[in-house]
Amino acid sequence: MDVNEYLDIFIEESKENLQMVNDQLLRLEETPNDLSIVGEVFRAAHTLKGMSATMGFQDLADLTHKMENVLDAVRNEIILVTPEMLDVVFEAVEALEAIVVDIAEGGQGNHDVAEVVEKLGTIEAGEWAGSIQTNSESELDNARIFTLDEFETAVLQEAKETGYHHQEIKVKLREDCLLKAARVFMVFEILEQVGEVIKTIPTVEDLENEQFDQAFTILIATKAAGEDIQARVLKVSEIEEVLVVPFDMEADHKNNRVSDVIKNETIETGDHEDPQEASSLSNAVKPKAGRSVVSSKTIRVNIDRLDVLMNLFEELVIDRGRLEQISKSLEHNELEETVERMSRISGDLQSIILNMRMVPIDQVFNRFPRMVRQLARDLGKQIKLDVSGADTELDRTVIDEIGDPLVHLIRNAIDHGIESPAERNQKGKPPEGTVELKAYHSGNHVFIEISDDGAGIRREKVVQKAIHSGIITHAQADKLTDKQVYELIMASGFSTADAVSEVSGRGVGLDVVKSTIESIGGTIEIDSVLDQGSTFSIQLPLTLSIISVMLVQIQEEKYAIPLNSIIETAIVKKEDIMHAHNKKVIDFREKVVPLVFLQDIFDIPGPPESNDYYSLVIVRKGEKMAGLVVDSFIGQQEVVLKSLGDYLTGTYAISGATILGDGQVALIMDSNDLIK
Amino acid sequence: MSDYKNQDLKVIVFQLNNEEYAVPVNQVGSIERAQHITRVPSTKEFVKGVINLRGVVTPIIDLRSRFGLEEAAHTESTRIIIVYMDELEVGIIVDAANDVIDIPANFIEPPPEVVGTVEAEYIRGVAKLENRLLILLNLHKVLNEEEANSIKSMEG
Numbered sequence: 002m003d004v005n006e007y008l009d010i011f012i013e014e015s016k017e018n019l020q021m022v023n024d025q026l027l028r029l030e031e032t033p034n035d036l037s038i039v040g041e042v043f044r045a046a047h048t049l050k051g052m053s054a055t056m057g058f059q060d061l062a063d064l065t066h067k068m069e070n071v072l073d074a075v076r077n078e079i080i081l082v083t084p085e086m087l088d089v090v091f092e093a094v095e096a097l098e099a100i101v102v103d104i105a106e107g108g109q110g111n112h113d114v115a116e117v118v119e120k121l122g123t124i125e126a127g128e129w130a131g132s133i134q135t136n137s138e139s140e141l142d143n144a145r146i147f148t149l150d151e152f153e154t155a156v157l158q159e160a161k162e163t164g165y166h167h168q169e170i171k172v173k174l175r176e177d178c179l180l181k182a183a184r185v186f187m188v189f190e191i192l193e194q195v196g197e198v199i200k201t202i203p204t205v206e207d208l209e210n211e212q213f214d215q216a217f218t219i220l221i222a223t224k225a226a227g228e229d230i231q232a233r234v235l236k237v238s239e240i241e242e243v244l245v246v247p248f249d250m251e252a253d254h255k256n257n258r259v260s261d262v263i264k265n266e267t268i269e270t271g272d273h274e275d276p277q278e279a280s281s282l283s284n285a286v287k288p289k290a291g292r293s294v295v296s297s298k299t300i301r302v303n304i305d306r307l308d309v310l311m312n313l314f315e316e317l318v319i320d321r322g323r324l325e326q327i328s329k330s331l332e333h334n335e336l337e338e339t340v341e342r343m344s345r346i347s348g349d350l351q352s353i354i355l356n357m358r359m360v361p362i363d364q365v366f367n368r369f370p371r372m373v374r375q376l377a378r379d380l381g382k383q384i385k386l387d388v389s390g391a392d393t394e395l396d397r398t399v400i401d402e403i404g405d406p407l408v409h410l411i412r413n414a415i416d417h418g419i420e421s422p423a424e425r426n427q428k429g430k431p432p433e434g435t436v437e438l439k440a441y442h443s444g445n446h447v448f449i450e451i452s453d454d455g456a457g458i459r460r461e462k463v464v465q466k467a468i469h470s471g472i473i474t475h476a477q478a479d480k481l482t483d484k485q486v487y488e489l490i491m492a493s494g495f496s497t498a499d500a501v502s503e504v505s506g507r508g509v510g511l512d513v514v515k516s517t518i519e520s521i522g523g524t525i526e527i528d529s530v531l532d533q534g535s536t537f538s539i540q541l542p543l544t545l546s547i548i549s550v551m552l553v554q555i556q557e558e559k560y561a562i563p564l565n566s567i568i569e570t571a572i573v574k575k576e577d578i579m580h581a582h583n584k585k586v587i588d589f590r591e592k593v594v595p596l597v598f599l600q601d602i603f604d605i606p607g608p609p610e611s612n613d614y615y616s617l618v619i620v621r622k623g624e625k626m627a628g629l630v631v632d633s634f635i636g637q638q639e640v641v642l643k644s645l646g647d648y649l650t651g652t653y654a655i656s657g658a659t660i661l662g663d664g665q666v667a668l669i670m671d672s673n674d675l676i677k
Numbered sequence: 678m679s680d681y682k683n684q685d686l687k688v689i690v691f692q693l694n695n696e697e698y699a700v701p702v703n704q705v706g707s708i709e710r711a712q713h714i715t716r717v718p719s720t721k722e723f724v725k726g727v728i729n730l731r732g733v734v735t736p737i738i739d740l741r742s743r744f745g746l747e748e749a750a751h752t753e754s755t756r757i758i759i760v761y762m763d764e765l766e767v768g769i770i771v772d773a774a775n776d777v778i779d780i781p782a783n784f785i786e787p788p789p790e791v792v793g794t795v796e797a798e799y800i801r802g803v804a805k806l807e808n809r810l811l812i813l814l815n816l817h818k819v820l821n822e823e824e825a826n827s828i829k830s831m832e833g
Contacts, residue, residue: 316732558716603718645717645727648736648765648820653719658727658734666715666727666734 011056012105013301014048019098020367021045026090027370033082036075037204043072049097058110061100067121068093074125089120091371156199160222165196167248168227170234173216178239181211187237188219195230196223215241220248304397307358314347314354315641318547321347322638322662351547359394359543362440362449365404366391369411373436376415383422383433384415390440395447399541402521403449406514410451410537411436413511418455418535428532430454446565447543452536458529460486470495484624487527487535491515519673522548522565524623548642550659550669552635553618555599556607559667560631561640561659566672568619568626570634575613587628589619596628597675602654620672627676642669686785690776690811691758694746698771699780699804699811706759706766708774711751728768730759737768743819744799762816769819780804785813 022045029038046069053061068090074080096117104110157167170192174184185208192198200220203213223230227245234243321344328340366388377384395403419425419434426432439450464478467489473481481489489495491511518525522542529535542548542565550561551570571589578585578596585596596617600607617628640659645652656671688699689708709730714737716726723742727734737757741748754773759766788800801815 319732605716605718643734645734646736646766648767649717649720649724649727652717655717658715660729660732660734664729665713666729668715668717668727 007056008104010301011052012101014052015061015101015104018045018049019094019101022049022094023371024367026087026094027374029082030084030087030374036078039072039076039082043069043076046072053110058100058104060112060114061097061104061110064093064097064100064112064114064118064121067118067125068097070125071121080124086124089117089124091374093117093121157222160197160199165222165224167199167220167222168196168230169246169248170219170221170230171216171242171244171246172219172234172240173242175239175241176215178215181213182209184237184239185209185217188234188240191233191237192219192221192223192230195225195233196221302357307354307397311354311358314350315547315643317347318351318639318641319660319662319664323664326662355396355543355547356394358397360397360400361392361394362400362403362447363391364400365407366438366440368404369407369438372408373411373415376412380416381421382415382419384419385433385435387435387437387439389438393440393442393447395541396543399447399521399543402517403539403541406517406539407438407449407451409510409514411438414451414453414455414535414537418453418457420456442543447541449539449541450536451539452534454534457531457533457535458487458490458527459531463487463489466495467492483529484527487529488623490527491525522563526623547639548669549637550640551618551637552661552667553616553629553631554633554635555603555631556605558603558605559635559661559665560599560603561638561667561669562618562620562629562672563656563669564637566620566622568621571617571619571628572614573617573628575615578615587617589626589628592626594619594626594628596630598630599670600630602675620676622673622676625676627672629670629672629675640667640669685779685781687777687779688811688813689758689774690778691756691771691774693740693744693771697809697811698814699778700758700760700814700816702777704760704762704816706761709757709759709768711755711757711770725770728757730766730768733766735759735766735768737770738820739770740819741770741772743769760816760820762820765820767820778806780806780811 022042025038025042025045029035029042032038046065050062050065050069053065071080071086071090075082075086080086096112096114100110100112100114103112160167172188174181178184189198198219198221201208202218207213208217221230227247231243231245234240324340325344328336369388370386373384373386414436415434419436420428420430422432425434435454437450437452439448439452441448460483463486464473464481467473467486468475468478472489472492472495491514495510495512515525518539518541524540526538526540527535528538549564551564551567552559552561554560573587578587580586581593585598586593587596588594596615599605600609616631616633618631618634619626619628621627640661642657643659644657645655654671654674655668657669658666659669661667687702689702689705690697690699692698707730709728712728714726714728717724717736720726723738723740725737725739725742727736729735739748749772751770752772755770756774757768757770758774759768784804784806785802786805787802799815799818801813804811804813
């Protein structure tokens with residue numbers, strides 16, 4: 002078999018499988034009792050093993066095999082889930098990832114896995130401290146008290162608050178019942194009419210496979226009365242007895258704690274195998290509780306093909322502009338109609354093509370939970386990562402660029418932001434720090450916020466440091482607003498960490514983050530409250546290739562100014578212009594805004610402007626503003642952003658070019674360069 | 678470049694200031710009529726700006742200006758030759774482009790010490806053909822090196 006043909010697919014799928022393993026392991030760490038998760042991990046690992054063996058990557062297959070053995074033992078409740086055991090599994094996953102990366106880069110996938118394999122072997126052999134006897138006890142236990150994990154507790158809590166109460170229903174089938182699974186199904190159907198099934202003992206899977214004797218117990222959240230439920234269930238034939246008792250969560254809690262202390266006496270056999278259904282009841286509690294099991298029909302398309310499609314479409318957009326212009330000047334009715342129709346259709350086409358290139362930011366976010374876990378352990382801090390909005394979509398090109406800056410910011414939050422547990426205790430905060438990662442859409446932008454509830458930014462320290470590194474002077478320091486001070490930490494050559502640590506603070510830092518974000522047309526802002534935490538908010542454009550601009554004319558030349566940097570346009574009288582520090586400024590909505598004469602800046606040939614009025618485009622960069630002086634406004638337009646090519650790089654205040662409807666090139670201004 | 682020595686070289690011949698120059702045809706993308714050029718501020722004098730070449734924004738340099746000659750007004754015969762060099766795509770403005778010819782390899786001679794008014798470093802060789810003298814351009818030098826650098830350093 003010519004394996005090369007399949008290599009790309011193999012690498013893609015391996016990455017996906019590893020990611021799956023990763024996600025599920027993290028879930029498992031949160032809810033160590035939920036063995037259904039182990040099943041998922043096992044499946045993903047199994048697929049990976051099969052594929053790598055087929056492709057001839059022996060190390061990969063071997064290591065996966067070992068890991069699979071351990072998982073299998075966990076699944077069969079021979080090994081208990083402990084943080085130490087998970088550490089080893091994570092280590093194995095890391096090694097696997099390294100191998101896959103190696104293969105992707107053209108390597109042979111050889112990797113020294115002996116150490117990890119040995120550790121896994123130790124666990125498997127049962128020498129690990131956490132291993133236990135099989136839990137025959139719970140099999141015998143007829144009382145079957147529900148033990149709930151955190152998630153299920155949250156669901157119950159939520160249900161309770163919204164007026165549901167919980168009923169524990171014990172159902173006993175007749176001994177001569179033939180189709181037990183069918184009866185179970187009927188009982189479930191009835192119960193689902195009156196409420197939500199939270200949990201069953203034995204698991205739904207076992208029930209469906211008739212792996213139980215005569216009785217089973219169901220926990221539901223419902224508004225119906227106990228007798229009503231009992232009557233309904235009894236309508237199913239071949240049922241001997243139905244017992245409905247209200248379920249007391251508090252008792253369960255105690256029970257939970259007790260079982261924690263005694264540890265391993267009873268093992269949770271419950272299975273929250275239906276998180277979707279449960280979360281429909283409690284969306285607010287944990288919207289991202291489970292991966293969607295419904296797989297949509299998709300095909301893999303090489304990104305290059307999408308790029309080609311995009312390029313072709315861009316040319317269409319240019320021609321569309323040209324057609325619009327021609328039809329306007331011809332004033333031919335039918336032509337105008339046709340062109341209008343075409344514009345509409347190509348508008349739809351544009352949104353579809355742009356959508357196709359959109360990928361959920363989860364692709365970037367999904368590597369953070371493990372990173373945070375590792376960092377927290379390395380630094381001896383307790384950190385919880387809250388991720389929300391991982392399904393927010395962004396253009397692929399933006400996604401590719403945003404990963405590294407986010408890694409840096411999160412590292413920064415963990416290293417510099419969150420304090421050690423002891424310090425947090427002193428300040429009266431919970432020992433566990435929270436890092437929140439949030440993404441959301443707003444208008445034509447996507448916002449990503451990284452906030453922590455850590456120490457915040459100490460103004461004096463930043464100012465001192467900035468003066469020390471010569472970024473600002475003493476005189477300047479007093480005038481700065483808090484926001485401006487915070488921005489200093491993104492100035493180049495700035496690092497406030499007293500001790501340079503492994504994690505962050507190698508001198509290169511936030512300035513790189515800032516410039517990367519700006520290079521993809523984004524902005525970053527910092528907000529901070531001392532001892533309460535800091536928030537870094539990043540604003541990103543949805544897409545990089547088609548942007549809205551304002552076209553302006555200066556003498557004979559046309560320039561495009563991106564709409565996202567424009568606040569508004571204004572026309573001011575010449576006599577309203579004031580002078581400050583030898584510069585021309587205007588008073589614009591109670592702010593002093595400096596004027597930038599584009600004709601001078603861009604050396605545009607032509608007689609100097611001799612009008613009594615100035616046409617201004619007010620642009621902003623963060624808090625700062627400037628008024629760009631132009632001759633006239635042409636209008637607003639969607640244009641395709643094109644690069645000036647490699648020959649003309651780094652042109653001042655020009656970020657690219659676009660082709661206008663008449664086929665001419667207009668330059669796109671980078672107003673950031675013009676605002677000092 | 679060794680293959681130039683062994684076989685015929687197909688070149689595009691163009692005129693500049695009454696002299697005939699040649700560039701290998703495999704480095705030429707197309708020959709365009711003069712058209713509207715959008716000026717790009719703060720670039721070198723000889724960079725005239727950019728044009729829309731079938732959807733690709735292409736920078737244009739004026740070869741006269743590049744060689745330190747006096748610039749001429751564009752006429753009916755003015756052409757823009759789009760050349761490719763090291764992944765760069767650049768248009769060069771010439772007075773006229775009129776011929777595609779084969780130069781036998783053995784007709785090409787190394788550049789003499791002084792050739793016309795053009796500095797010798799931009800020249801790869803000269804070819805004597807009956808009554809014509811063709812100057813083979815070294816595009817690499819014309820487009821690259823210190824010039825490209827100087828553009829960058831100017832803005833940097």
